[in-house]
Amino acid sequence: xxxxxxxxIHITVSEGASLELRCNYSYGATPYLFWYVQSPGxxxxxxxxxxxxxxxxxxxxxxxxxxxxxxxxxxxxKPSVHWSDAAEYFxxxxxxxxxxxxxxxxxxxxxx
Amino acid sequence: xxxxSQSPSNKVTEKGKDVELRCDPISGHTALYWYRQxxxxxxxxxIYFQGNSAPDKSGLPSDRFSAERTGESVSTLxxxxxxxxxxxxxxxxxxxxxxSGASTDTQYFGPGTRLTVL
Numbered sequence: 001x002x003x004x005x006x007x008x009i010h011i012t013v014s015e016g017a018s019l020e021l022r023c024n025y026s027y028g029a030t031p032y033l034f035w036y037v038q039s040p041g042x043x044x045x046x047x048x049x050x051x052x053x054x055x056x057x058x059x060x061x062x063x064x065x066x067x068x069x070x071x072x073x074x075x076x077x078k079p080s081v082h083w084s085d086a087a088e089y090f091x092x093x094x095x096x097x098x099x100x101x102x103x104x105x106x107x108x109x110x111x112x
Numbered sequence: 113x114x115x116x117s118q119s120p121s122n123k124v125t126e127k128g129k130d131v132e133l134r135c136d137p138i139s140g141h142t143a144l145y146w147y148r149q150x151x152x153x154x155x156x157x158x159i160y161f162q163g164n165s166a167p168d169k170s171g172l173p174s175d176r177f178s179a180e181r182t183g184e185s186v187s188t189l190x191x192x193x194x195x196x197x198x199x200x201x202x203x204x205x206x207x208x209x210x211x212s213g214a215s216t217d218t219q220y221f222g223p224g225t226r227l228t229v230l
Binding site: 004006034036041042043044045046049090092098099100101102103104105 | 115116143145147153154155156157160162168171203205207218219220221222223224
């Protein structure tokens with residue numbers, strides 16, 4: 001069965017520190033991969049997506065993610081976190097069909 | 113342009129009552145999805161509409177759940193005889209499918225409807 005796993009339920013970082021959120025996938029073939037962010041009371045906003053080609057994907061708000069086939073991972077990174085980045089982050093996978101499978105989410109807390 | 117809209121934003125109902133949740137997708141988007149997000153959990157796929165094709169209902173948790181879509185516009189998710197475990201945020205998303213059918217497009221999400229069943 002297709003699955004997406006986010007091993008970390010909650011991560012706390014200091015403002016200005018670097019960030020890496022982990023995502024692992026299990027699919028029969030390479031899925032399309034996405035990272036979404038959900039701020040309190042807000043809908044999901046797409047940060048970035050990977051379909052094919054360059055394995056390092058740049059997104060909005062200074063985020064990037066790297067697709068590693070050998071590790072079945074698609075980790076999200078940011079070199080310097082801002083207090084406004086505090087939110088819940090979801091990794092999701094899809095196939096040519098369109099339906100997305102989401103991970104459980106990682107809550108990011110940013111300390112001043 | 114306008115994004116995906118959903119109504120109501122909040123719905124409180126009593127156990128056993130029926131509820132209807134509405135989704136207005138982005139104009140021109142042919143694909144529409146419903147997801148459910150329970151407290152502290154990720155999103156669960158419920159149902160998917162694509163143009164005039166038969167919807168994919170494989171994610172609906174029980175026959176109390178149903179959904180309709182009129183053409184490529186509004187969709188309504190109906191939950192009959194609500195139970196407390198139905199309490200969740202119900203999210204709608206829409207996307208513009210390519211003519212080849214490949215889903216390299218992006219799903220845009222609405223703000224959700226928070227359903228509370230007492």
